[in-house]
Structure formats: structure tokens, C-alpha cells
Amino acid sequence: MRSLDRRQLIKLAALAGTGAFLPRQASAVGEIFEAIAKKMSEGIKGTIGQEVETPLPVKGARFGMVIDLGLCIGCRRCSYACKLENNVPDTINPPYIMVLETKYKPGQIIAEEQPMKNHVNGNGLLYTKLRRDRMYMPVQCNHCADPPCTKVCPTKATYKSPDGIVMMDYNKCIGCRYCMAACPYNARRFNWWKPEVSPEKINPLVPLRLDGVVEKCTFCVHRTRRGRTTRCVEACPNKARTFGNLNDPESAVSKLIASERSFRLKVGLNTGPQIWYLTHPKEKPMIWYKPIPISPDIRGLRKSG
Amino acid sequence: MKELSGHIRENIAGSNRIFYVYCFILLVIAVVGLSQAVKSLAFGHGHSTMSDMVPWGMYISGLAFFIGCSAGATMVGLLIHGFGREDYHPVGTRAILLALLSIFGAMNCVMMDVGNPFRAMKIPFLLRNETSMFFISSSSYMGFMTILGAELFMTIKITRGKASSRDKLLAKLLAIVAVPYALVVVHSFTGTIFGVVKAREMWNTPLLPIHFVTSALASGFALVILVTVITSWIHNKELVSMDTFNHMGFLLLFFLIATVFIDVFDYIILSYSATEEGMETWHLLTGRYLVTFLINMGGLFSALTIVAFKKGRTPRGLLYATSITLLAIVAYRINIISVGQLVPLYPELGELEYIPNIHEVAPFIGLVALLMFIYAVLTKVLPLEDKVHASHT
Incomplete structure (x- = not known):
């Protein structure tokens, strides 16, 4: 079999690279456009999923x-x-x-x-x-x-x-x-x-x-x-x-x-x-419960040292 | 129509390679930058550094800046049609074009910022709330675009020597109507978007709409001057006379004085603020935001100093003064939006942070590149050079 010269090797590598890269890029682009189209229709129509009927306001209540x-x-x-x-x-x-x-x-x-x-x-x-x-x-x-x-x-x-x-x-x-x-x-x-x-x-x-x-x-x-x-x-x-x-x-x-x-x-x-x-009137006897932890990853808060 | 297509063909054929390379580079930057905006549109703003504590970021700063830049055209129109300054004619069409592109940029900033731009397009026809300053100002942008579009059409007609006396009268009327519309409706109400927010100490001041008007005049007029200087430099000929440059510089001086006047007294009052929020705002401006604060105030004072002297009102001096002015106004827009929100609404929350990341900066750069690309193409396509008045200069 004839051995490949450097130029042919580069061409082959480029072709293989493009072949491997393009489908992934194409699918990513497709995903983006699919999401936009979905958002467009959902955005114009309204909410997603379940239809929920909000009860009417209670008369005379505040x-x-x-x-x-x-x-x-x-x-x-x-x-x-x-x-x-x-x-x-x-x-x-x-x-x-x-x-x-x-x-x-x-x-x-x-x-x-x-x-x-x-x-x-x-x-x-x-x-x-x-x-x-x-x-x-x-x-x-x-x-x-x-x-x-x-x-x-x-x-x-x-x-x-x-x-x-x-x-x-x-x-x-x-x-x-x-x-x-x-x-x-x-x-x-x-x-x-x-x-x-x-x-x-x-x-x-x-x-x-x-x-x-x-x-x-x-x-x-x-x-x-x-x-x-x-x-x-x-x-x-x-x-x-x-x-x-x-x-x-x-x-x-x-x-x-x-x-x-x-x-x-x-x-x-x-x-x-x-x-x-x-307001807090004075110290009161009360039952203490273990707090439910929340994620420290709160957007917009400066991390303190 | 035939004449116009001939003009386009002639201009495109006459373009050199540098123009094409310049356009290509701008287009690449625009595509790369705006692809981030497309990603945000598809998957949400999660990658940005905006938060529930700091809900507005770079795009809203961009909106305020671009809206301000649209004021220049109205001033040029008023000078030509209201005050009979015929020497401004060669920049008239360019100024309108810049204003239109600025408004387009501002509206794009809004579209990139909102969570559901498709639904936002229903404003003002299907969705509206007349008490919302956001609704009033965004609706006013459409009106302003219509006025500017009509003005551009008439100006091009005049430039091509095809205008009837009625067209000229209409152009004059549009130019005069555009001034109160731009200043009272567009810029004041953009300032009022922030001014009505009682929760934010830095925003809730009646000075803000006035400040938006003066800073819009300064940045808009600076942009027109900057483009005039650069265009003269590229075409290797003075687009306007030295007297006109001097007059432009003098007007810029006036707008800068008005802006600095309001800025200085606003900050003096803020620094004496007795409220905790006011003190925190001042602390932020002179602390974490000192750099932008110095660029804002230092820039305005430097530009003012340059144009205060006749020597500074030359094309070179104006190049520096207008660039500095634009930079100073950008810094002001960043400060007003970011610092205004960084004062925590509850002291117990601790310190808030907002530093725009690549996901916000890239679309913004892409947008600027796109606007520059459109401007470059349109200046080739549209007959901007006034054949009648060109001989005067």
C-alpha cells in the first residue's frame, strides 16, 4: 500500500475532524432552534403543562x-x-x-x-x-x-x-x-x-x-x-x-x-x-427545631470570606 | 428608482478592499457575539450574572446609553431646519441614520434582556399598562423610529433633488417635532423608568429624567461629531467647515456643562444623605465602583475642558473630547443601573454583587458590531452626500 505524504495526512485528518465535529455542532444548533421555536409558541400561547383554574377572589375579604x-x-x-x-x-x-x-x-x-x-x-x-x-x-x-x-x-x-x-x-x-x-x-x-x-x-x-x-x-x-x-x-x-x-x-x-x-x-x-x-417582647421559652439547610449558591450575593 | 440603484451600484463598485475586510470583521464579531444572545433566548438567562437581587444588568445600561445616543439627530435637524444652519446639511442624513440605529440598538438591548421577547412584541397593541414607564417609553421608541424614518426618507429625497416644496416643509416640520418628542417623551420617560422606583435610593429622584435629557444630548451630539470627524478623516476631506466644527464643539460644551451641573449637585446631595441606603450608595460609588465613577466625572470634566478652548474645537480636539464624553456617559449608565441596585433591600442580606460575564458582554459587543456593520453598508447604499450643499463646503 502506498504510504501517505504529509499533505494527504493533514487533509485526511481535517476531513475526519470535520466529520466528527459537524454532526455535534449541527445537533447543538438544531437543539437551540428547537428550544426557540418551542419558546415562541409557548410564549405566545401561555403556560406549559397543566391547565389550572384560579379560584375567584373572595368577596368582602382583604x-x-x-x-x-x-x-x-x-x-x-x-x-x-x-x-x-x-x-x-x-x-x-x-x-x-x-x-x-x-x-x-x-x-x-x-x-x-x-x-x-x-x-x-x-x-x-x-x-x-x-x-x-x-x-x-x-x-x-x-x-x-x-x-x-x-x-x-x-x-x-x-x-x-x-x-x-x-x-x-x-x-x-x-x-x-x-x-x-x-x-x-x-x-x-x-x-x-x-x-x-x-x-x-x-x-x-x-x-x-x-x-x-x-x-x-x-x-x-x-x-x-x-x-x-x-x-x-x-x-x-x-x-x-x-x-x-x-x-x-x-x-x-x-x-x-x-x-x-x-x-x-x-x-x-x-x-x-x-x-x-x-416585635420580640422578651425572651420566650420555645421549642427549637433543626433548620432546613438551603443551598449557599444564591445568585447575586457576594461570597463572604 | 433607477437612479438610486445606479447610485448603489456605483458606490459598491467604488469600494476598496479595506471596506470589505472591515465589513467582514464586523459581521464575524456580530455573529459570534449575538450567537450568545440566541443561546440565552433558547435556554434562559441562567448563564448571566444578573440575579433576583440585581435583576437588571448590562442590557439595561445599554438601553439607556443607546437611547441617549439617538438625541444627536434631533439637534442636527433642529439646527438645519429651525435655526437655518445650512452648514450642518452634510451631516444631516448621517445623524438621522445614527439615531435610527441607536434606537434599533436600544430596542435590541430590551429584547435581549427580557425573558420572553416573543411575548414582548405584543406591546403596545395586545399587552399594555398605561401606568408603566416601561410601557410608555418602549411605545415612544416606536413613535420616534417612525418620525426618524419619515425624516430620513424626506432628507434623502431632498439630497437627491427630488423633493417638492411640500416635502421640504414636511421635513422641516418633522425635524422640529422630533425635538420635543425626543426630549420630553423619549429621554425623559426613559429616565422616569428608574426615577419612579421608590425602593432604590439612587434612582428615586426627579433629577433623573432631566439628567437623562442632558446626558442624551451630550452623548448623542458627541456621537454625531465623532462620526463626522472620522468620516472626514476616511474620505480625506472636511465634511463640514472648520467654523461648523467650532460651532459643534461649542454646543457640546453647553450640553456637557448641563450634564456636569446636574451630576455634581446630585452627588453632593447624595454624599450628605442621612439615610442608610443613601450612605451605602455613596460608599459603593467611592469604593467598589470608584473606577467607573472617576471615568464618569473625570471624563466629563476632561471633555468639558477640551471643548472650552477654541483650540480644542478642531477635528482632532473634538475626536478626543467626543470619545471621552461617550466613555464617560457609558460609565454613568453602568453606575446608575448597577450601583442603584447593589444597595441591599435588607441590610441582613450582606453585600450584593454584579459583574457582567462573557455571556452578557459578548452579545453586547456583537450588537455594537452589527450596528457598525449596518451603518457602514447603509452609508454606501444611501445617497448621503448632498449634491446641492456639498459645493458650500
Whole structure:
């Protein structure tokens, strides 16, 4: 057999390389275009997967919540339960409910006017151990009476419903994230990746989302409008959370917000948050639970040394 | 039509090899850069460094910058038609073209940024919220593009000597209408997108829309001057007279003074801020963002100093001054968008971070290359040289 000279060898290698490389590239390009075509049709049509009927607003109701900081132990069960209940994918991090950690001295009254900083051990979010000298504060969508997010949304994808819940219409969201920039409570989450929830974990009462849309706490609208309470309230082992109708003076929430200990976050912005907090009155005996760890990989947080 | 196709053929045939190489390089950069944007479109923005804490990044900075760059055309149009400065005629069509491309760039920045651009195309016809500044400003961009498109059409007609007196009147009207439309609707409302956000200390100021107007005039006019200087240099002839260059420099000086004036007092007030968020913003500007802060303020002062002297208002001086101005405005846009969001909404969150990575930078560079490519091709295709006024210069 005739031996190959160098030029022929290079030609052969180039041909073989191209042959091996092209199909992979072609399939990658095909995958991209397939994803775009799918996104185009899904984006124009609406949501994916299951069709979900959202219950109508409850007449005469104005939903609100009270969180007793004296009872919150920062176990993050509310956050975890919320995630499961609302088909929140793992790619959403932090979840709808962030549990902040601040320093606490027994007997200290903690209110909005006395914001506490905790940079000693890095980010307050990333704790792994409950501590009695810390105070825990869950933050989420405040379902404001005059929400800035609904005013700025260019498509009315987010709106205030008559029963006080700030809702999301995933069929209208274009993913501009203006609501996120305008929200003073850091309550909104964007699907940076394609959201995937394992089929066995899907809650059929909650719609699935597309990538590129914003989502948030809906006060478990699929439950609360059917007369049940929110999942986070159910999940709290210390009963730190109370949910109810603010228009009913006899409801537990109405009685709690009348307390001297009640305050709301960032009231100076006049957004009218519908979540009240009760300050820490004094050290109370309470049951401590092991916290559910969250992934330290939170987008946008500077890694502390 | 025959004449126009003849003009195109003549110009393409007359192009040298350097032009083709230049276009090819731009096209390659555009394709490579924008392929990242296509990937983001297919699989989401997960690779970017934007986050739920810092939801807006480089694309929104790009939007603010490109929108600003579109202001130059309106000023040139006003000078020609409103103030009878016929010496600006040779740059009139180029200025409109630059403005159109800037708006196109800005709209592309929005499309690359949003999670679902296909759905975004339904704005303003099928999806709308009249209280949203994003809706108002993005709708206004379409109106501005229409005005500029009509102005370009009329200007080309005039350039080709085919315009009737009615066309000339229409061109004049369009040029005059474009000024209040651009300044009051387009630029002010783009600034208002940020100005209405009460949650962000750096944005929530009534100064912001005014600042967007002045900085848009400075960057837009700087871009027109820069292109005029470079075009004169490439064609080895002065596109406009030295007097016109001097006048251009003088106007730029005025726009720079207005921008610096607002900047300085805004920052002075911010540095005395009694709120925690205000102090944190100032701390960021003079700390992690000191480089962009210095480029912004130092750049504006340097450019202002150059054009303050008559010697600086020569083509060479203007080349430096306009390049520095554009760089300073880019730095300002980065600061206003990034620093505005880096103040954590809860102190307990710790420090936030946003540094754009290759997945955001590459599409942006690709977009700039694409705009430069389109501009290069259009300057060959369209009859930009005014045969009537060319003799004056």
C-alpha cells in the first residue's frame, strides 16, 4: 500500500475532524432552534403543562398576615413548605420566603426603626445552625395595598386582586423584571433557567411556569380562596404565622395587628404592606427545631470570606 | 428608482478592499457575539450574572446609553431646519441614520434582556399598562423610529433633488417635532423608568429624567461629531467647515456643562444623605465602583475642558473630547443601573454583587458590531452626500 505524504495526512485528518465535529455542532444548533421555536409558541400561547383554574377572589375579604418574631425560630419550614406547595423549582434560590438572621439581645425590642446589621459571619441568609442569640425574620411578598410592582408592569401581568392578593398572570409576563427592580421587599423571583419540577412533586392546583417569567408568593391563592389557610402558616411549628381576613374585626389577624408590638416593613414608602410583624417582647421559652439547610449558591450575593 | 440603484451600484463598485475586510470583521464579531444572545433566548438567562437581587444588568445600561445616543439627530435637524444652519446639511442624513440605529440598538438591548421577547412584541397593541414607564417609553421608541424614518426618507429625497416644496416643509416640520418628542417623551420617560422606583435610593429622584435629557444630548451630539470627524478623516476631506466644527464643539460644551451641573449637585446631595441606603450608595460609588465613577466625572470634566478652548474645537480636539464624553456617559449608565441596585433591600442580606460575564458582554459587543456593520453598508447604499450643499463646503 502506498504510504501517505504529509499533505494527504493533514487533509485526511481535517476531513475526519470535520466529520466528527459537524454532526455535534449541527445537533447543538438544531437543539437551540428547537428550544426557540418551542419558546415562541409557548410564549405566545401561555403556560406549559397543566391547565389550572384560579379560584375567584373572595368577596368582602382583604387577606393579610401577621408574623410574630418572638415565636419565629428560623427553622425555615415555612420556606420549604411554600416551595413544595407552589411548584417552585430548585433553580429558584432564594425561595419566596427568605429567613433573615440578625443579632438579638434578650429583651431588646426590634422594630423597623432599629435595623440590625449582621456581617460578622457573612450573609445572614446562609446560616446552618440555630442560635439563641440570633433573631430570625422571614420576609416575602407583602401584598401591598398600593403595590409598586403592579404600577410598573408594562403588561398588567401582575395585578392587585379585590381580596388584597397581588397576583401573577404568567401568560402575560414578558420577563422584563421591572417589578423586581421596583419591589422594596425583594419578593419576586425570576426563572433564570427552565424551571423543572419532578412530576411526583407537582401540585396540580398550581400552574407550572416557563423560563423567563417572574413568580412570587400568592398567599397560596388556590387554598386561601377555598377557605383554607396558607401552607406556610400550616408548616410553622411554633405558630409564628397567622393568616386571615383583615376586613373582619373578629379575625385573629385583626386582633394581632391592633397589638402595640405590631409594625410593618418600610412603611415610609407608602406601599401599604399587608404583612405585619410583632416585635420580640422578651425572651420566650420555645421549642427549637433543626433548620432546613438551603443551598449557599444564591445568585447575586457576594461570597463572604 | 433607477437612479438610486445606479447610485448603489456605483458606490459598491467604488469600494476598496479595506471596506470589505472591515465589513467582514464586523459581521464575524456580530455573529459570534449575538450567537450568545440566541443561546440565552433558547435556554434562559441562567448563564448571566444578573440575579433576583440585581435583576437588571448590562442590557439595561445599554438601553439607556443607546437611547441617549439617538438625541444627536434631533439637534442636527433642529439646527438645519429651525435655526437655518445650512452648514450642518452634510451631516444631516448621517445623524438621522445614527439615531435610527441607536434606537434599533436600544430596542435590541430590551429584547435581549427580557425573558420572553416573543411575548414582548405584543406591546403596545395586545399587552399594555398605561401606568408603566416601561410601557410608555418602549411605545415612544416606536413613535420616534417612525418620525426618524419619515425624516430620513424626506432628507434623502431632498439630497437627491427630488423633493417638492411640500416635502421640504414636511421635513422641516418633522425635524422640529422630533425635538420635543425626543426630549420630553423619549429621554425623559426613559429616565422616569428608574426615577419612579421608590425602593432604590439612587434612582428615586426627579433629577433623573432631566439628567437623562442632558446626558442624551451630550452623548448623542458627541456621537454625531465623532462620526463626522472620522468620516472626514476616511474620505480625506472636511465634511463640514472648520467654523461648523467650532460651532459643534461649542454646543457640546453647553450640553456637557448641563450634564456636569446636574451630576455634581446630585452627588453632593447624595454624599450628605442621612439615610442608610443613601450612605451605602455613596460608599459603593467611592469604593467598589470608584473606577467607573472617576471615568464618569473625570471624563466629563476632561471633555468639558477640551471643548472650552477654541483650540480644542478642531477635528482632532473634538475626536478626543467626543470619545471621552461617550466613555464617560457609558460609565454613568453602568453606575446608575448597577450601583442603584447593589444597595441591599435588607441590610441582613450582606453585600450584593454584579459583574457582567462573557455571556452578557459578548452579545453586547456583537450588537455594537452589527450596528457598525449596518451603518457602514447603509452609508454606501444611501445617497448621503448632498449634491446641492456639498459645493458650500
